[in-house]
Amino acid sequence: MLVEKYVERIEQVQSEREQTMATLEFQQWMKELNVSQSYEDPAGKLNARDIMNQYDSKHYSNLNFKH
Numbered sequence: 001m002l003v004e005k006y007v008e009r010i011e012q013v014q015s016e017r018e019q020t021m022a023t024l025e026f027q028q029w030m031k032e033l034n035v036s037q038s039y040e041d042p043a044g045k046l047n048a049r050d051i052m053n054q055y056d057s058k059h060y061s062n063l064n065f066k067h
Contacts (some may be wrong), residue, residue, distance in 0.1 A: 020026050
């Protein structure tokens with residue numbers, strides 16, 4: 001249950017973030033700050049790196065695979 005609430009909250013925050021970024025006020029604010037239009041949110045890359053760091057081939061090296 002706690003995990004489901006956590007996931008729901010993350011989805012809600014992401015939705016709110018997307019709505020905010022779509023507003024003209026936010027876009028004007030970004031322009032005033034001189035933020036590059038090629039700015040890319042690093043969250044996806046960071047999440048991918050974390051997932052890859054969690055993958056540990058040592059856990060699989062001791063498995064007996066039949067050939």
